[in-house]
Amino acid sequence: MSLKRGRPAPKLNRACMLCGMVQSMNQFRNEGCPNCESVLHFADNDELARECTSPTFEGLVAVNGNKSSWVARWLRIESFVPGLYAVKVSGKLPDDVREDLYQQGIDYRPRDGSVQD
Ligand SMILES: [Zn+2]
Secondary structure, eight states: OOOOOSSOOOOOOEEETTTOBEEOHHHHHHHOOTTTHHHHOOTTOHHHHHHHEESOEEEEEEEOSOTTSHHHHHHTOSOOOOEEEEEEEOSOOOHHHHHHHHHTTOOOOOSSSSSOO
């Protein structure tokens, strides 16, 4: 892309491995993922925030507040935060996190393309 902008874009450099939301590492570290914080609890936990997000992702899509969105379906939540989401995220959540999600009734599917819908 040759498009030049006057202002640098915000550093959207990590994608949540659970819902695919893209934010900066600082946002994830300080506030967790707006969608998944209630189940992942990685705010203020630098190590966990790193383990649950990935710097490698593809295919950004802007998602609005549509309730029938795949993101909401995936997470089985009524509403989710509008924003940028990655279609594909490399990496997998750590086993203990997955176990934790399972206990909470959340069916985690890696978003790295290894599992087809
Ligand atoms: Zn998330």
